[in-house]
């Protein structure tokens with residue numbers, strides 16, 4: 001379990017993390033969600049004792065990270081896959097980590113096997129692809145078989161195959177009963193990966209809740225309904241005490257009604273009693289993006305659309321990332337959200 | 351985590367990349383090579399000047415290379431983020447950094463020893479007729495003691511790397527200190543001579559050359575130094591350790 005209490009970090013005039021209090025429960029995947037520059041990485045560095053909090057504190061299973069003896073046996077972290085000397089082999093990198101925490105050498109071979117790097121273990125890490133580096137980082141995090149694991153934007157810049165691999169890996173780790181805390185700026189990714197969410201914007205806590213509750217709370221319930229006689233349908237809904245709005249025809253479908261505050265059961269029964277033919281009746285689930293906007297108000301700026309057409313300056317790899325992975329029907333539209341542009345640029349430049 | 355474990359970790363880290371090997375090879379090769387060149391080309395009439403002290407005249411080459419290696423040992427960790435990986439594995443930063451310093455200093459000491467003894471031995475092989483026998487404590491000190499100067503210098507270099515954290519900046523600072531400041535400050539009118547006697551590398555050099563002459567008549571070390579040979583080494587070491595304490599103390603408090 002991770003408990004942050006009033007965690008605050010100031011860099012000069014930037015308040016990167018602002019009075020953050022949250023807990024991460026054991027045995028689940030908890031998503032750490034927020035736009036670029038929200039303070040996710042800073043928070044993770046403070047959890048791990050790398051950055052010193054300006055105020056507040058954070059404990060892992062009741063202890064400060066710096067008080068852990070042989071910390072790799074308790075906590076595994078992948079903050080940046082690039083934290084490897086490029087001229088050192090994967091095996092040598094894992095070996096010094098293992099020695100530092102008195103882990104047996106055979107554990108190095110085990111984790112290399114777990115992440116599928118056995119064949120390239122003696123090659124210099126600088127020649128690895130991003131996906132391979134990420135696997136090496138995960139191998140390092142797994143080395144001490146820790147109960148608590150932290151991952152900072154693990155899917156950033158990966159190809160769909162790599163993303164799927166990481167996602168499945170997270171689930172496996174949580175299924176094994178570990179505490180998994182994984183950050184992302186991609187809401188759609190978190191919806192697939194995390195059971196719980198800690199949501200931050202501009203360094204402040206916005207919500208701590210289950211992923212499902214986060215979506216439900218923010219999106220409300222509405223039903224899309226369509227038939228040949230839209231005008232009569234509207235009247236029937238009104239007489240049933242339901243408010244219905246018209247939505248014009250779009251690329252996704254012809255003109256229809258959206259009924260607010262109702263279930264598909266209620267709408268279907270009303271229409272059936274009136275003897276109306278329906279061509280479409282579907283619950284509309286709000287996307288996490290919509291949920292986020294609703295909960296944060298003006299805290300972040302949100303953009304949606306074709307990521308290829310609306311890339312965030314300097315972050316093309318992010319824009320091309322996991323949204324729209326095949327086989328994920330009903331997922332949020334391809335989308336990308338950013339903090340204020342200046343904040344996004346600053347975060348990228350790091 | 352025991353000291354032995356941490357020393358082993360730093361040893362693995364240092365030797366699992368290639369550049370330390372290159373630095374060590376270059377330090378020995380260049381230092382010994384220059385001395386050999388001198389021994390081979392010295393005119394028969396000047397053979398009397400080829401003393402044990404003279405064989406060490408080029409130790410500055412290897413010593414600078416090893417200081418650069420010591421700086422890189424720490425600044426590349428910052429550059430590639432492995433310092434963070436280190437602090438994750440060993441949250442006691444003081445212990446981790448002291449272990450690194452010890453490994454680097456020990457290595458520099460061994461290289462200094464190899465370069466010093468190598469330069470003397472090769473000269474003796476090339477010019478058996480030269481007065482190269484190690485006759486007294488002074489002769490031994492200048493040939494065998496050079497490793498100690500390398501060792502202390504490596505501690506200074508690690509500290510500079512730890513304070514500045516960037517390879518280029520740290521190496522520049524080192525070169526300005528060793529090659530510029532310690533050579534130009536003594537040129538300041540009136541106070542220059544006094545300042546010179548307290549400059550750390552000048553004093554460190556005095557450990558080797560106190561009371562010695564190199565070549566014909568040029569003094570290898572200023573006259574009227576405040577300390578004798580061993581006192582000079584002690585002073586140099588105290589300066590190095592003070593700098594190290596400052597650097598490690600800061601690294602403990604700063605964000606990694």
Ligand SMILES: Nc1ncnc2c1ncn2[C@@H]1O[C@H](COP(=O)(O)OP(=O)(O)O)[C@@H](O)[C@H]1O
Pocket residue numbers: 011014015016034035036037038039040041042043343346347
């Ligand atoms: N070492 C640092 N020095 C100065 N500012 C920093 C530093 N690290 C992060 N910041 C700033 O703190 C804010 C939060 O950054 P970060 O934690 O990287 O956000 P995220 O990981 O959510 O994208 C940003 O405005 C960033 O520019």
Ligand SMILES: [Mg+2]
Pocket residue numbers: 037040041042152153
């Ligand atoms: Mg980040």
